[in-house]
Amino acid sequence: MSKTNLYWVIKKDSLLADLSHGKRSDKRKFDEYRKITVEKGVSDTAEGSAMVQMGKTKVIAGVKISVGTPYPDSPDKGTMMVNAELLPLSSPDFEPGFPSEDAVELSRVVDRGIRESHAIDLEKLCIREGELVYSVFVDIDIINYDGNLFDACELAGIAALEDTKLPKVKDEKIVEGEFTGKLPINHQPIECTFAKIGEHILLDPDLEEDNCKEAAFTIAITEKDVICAMQKRGSKPFTKDELTSMIDTAIKESKKLRSNL
C-alpha cells in the first residue's frame, strides 16, 4: 500500500532516534552497502543485459543496438543514451504515464556516469564518418524499488554494456543474430549514493532511509579513481567537509562495488 507523507514524518523520528545511537534498521554500518548480486545475460532479445539486486532493490538493464546517423558535432562517434523507467509495478508510489521529474533525473545521472567516463569507446562505433554509426540504447527497468536506484541502475547499466555483443551491419542494416565481437568498453564507472537524514550521512539508503532523507549526494567514479559525475539531490544543504568526506568514502567503496562486475 502506498504510504502517506505523514507515515514518513513519523517514521523519520524513530529513524533519527536509532541513528543517533549509531543504528540502522538492518544493522549496517553508516558506510556499508547491502548485499549485492549482479547477473549478466538475463535476456536473449537484448544485445546485452544484466540484473542487479541491491538488498531488495532489483533492476534489469537491457542494451539494444541499432544504426543511425551521428550527431553533427561528433561525426566520427557512435551515439549512446540511457533511459530508466520507474515502472508502476515496482512500487505503489510510481504512477503510469509521462516520466516524472525523478525518473528524468535518474536517467540523466546514470547516463552522465557512463557518458562522462567514456565507458563506451564510441569512436570504434563509427561505420562511415558523418553518415553511419552504431547507436547504443541502455534501457533500465525498475522491478522492485527498495531505495537507492541510482547505484543499482549504474551498476546494471555498466554490467549490461560489458555483456553486450556488437551486431554485424550489412547494407546499412543490423544483421540479426550475427555479431562481430564485444562492444568496446574502456571504463567501469560506479555510482555511490549517500543520504542525509538529520546530521547523519548514510551510504546506500534503503527504502525507509530514501523516503526520509533530506538530501542525497551521488558520485560516479571510474576504476582509475577519476570522478566523472556528481549530483546533489534534495533540499537540505551540505557543508564543504561533508562533501569532501563523501567523495573520499565513495572512492574507497566504489572499488568493492566494482568487484561484483
Place this chain on the structure above:
Amino acid sequence: MILGKKNQEKKYVDKGKRLDGRKTDELRQIDIEVGVIDQADGSAFVQWGKNKVYAAVYGPKECLPRHTQNPLKAVLRYKYNMAPFSVSDRIRPGYSRRSVEISKVSRLALEKTLVLEDFPKTAIDVFVEIIQADAGSRAAGITAASVALADAGIPMTGLVSACAVGKAGGHIILDMTKEEEDAPDAIDLPVAYVPETGEFTLVQMDGELQRKDWDELIELAVKGCEMVGEKQRLALKKKYEGEVNE
C-alpha cells in the same frame, strides 16, 4: 586556424589570461537588475557574460490543482526554459529531459532558504527564461531567481548565489564560457551556495575530476559565489535603498 586540430592546439590560459582575457579566478561581467517585469510579484534580469536570463516570481497564490497543496507550507515551483533561439541550433520548444532536471535541482537549491511555512496551502511560481545562453545558464537562473524571490518579499534565511567552476586545458578556472566548456578535457562543476550559512544547496559535476583537484575547485566555487552574492545584494539595495526607512 589549423583544420581538425584546433582543440588540441588551443591554449585556454596563456600568460595568466584566458581566451576572453579574464584571469583564472575572475567572473564574467555580471549585471543584475531587479523588478524588470511589471506583472510579476518579483523579478530580475541577469546579464552574465553572454547569458541573458529573466526570472519572475508569482505568488504566494492559490495552489491548483488542490491535491498538490501542502497544508503546512507553500509549494515552491520552478520552471527553467530555454528560448528556442537562445543557442545556435534552434531548441524545440516544450518538454526536454535537460530542462526538467535543471528545474528540479534549481528548485531544491532555493527551497531551504525560504520560509515557506508562512504561507500554507499556497504556491510560489518561479519562471526562468533563458533568452541567450553561453554556458552557466542554470547558475545565472538560480542567481536571478533568488533575487526575484527577495524582490517578491518572500521571507528568506539567505540569498542563494550560484556559479560554475571547472577545468579547461588543464587549468582550474572560474565561470567557464561555452568555448571553455567545449574543451576536450573540460570539467563542469556548477554549485549553488548560501554565503550567509556557508552551505551548498546544489552540487553537480561532469567531466573527469581527479581527487587532488577537488579542494581547490570547491574553494574557488565558494569565492565565486561570494562575489555573485555581493552583486545580488547591491542590485537589491539599488532598488530598495530609498524605501528601507519607511
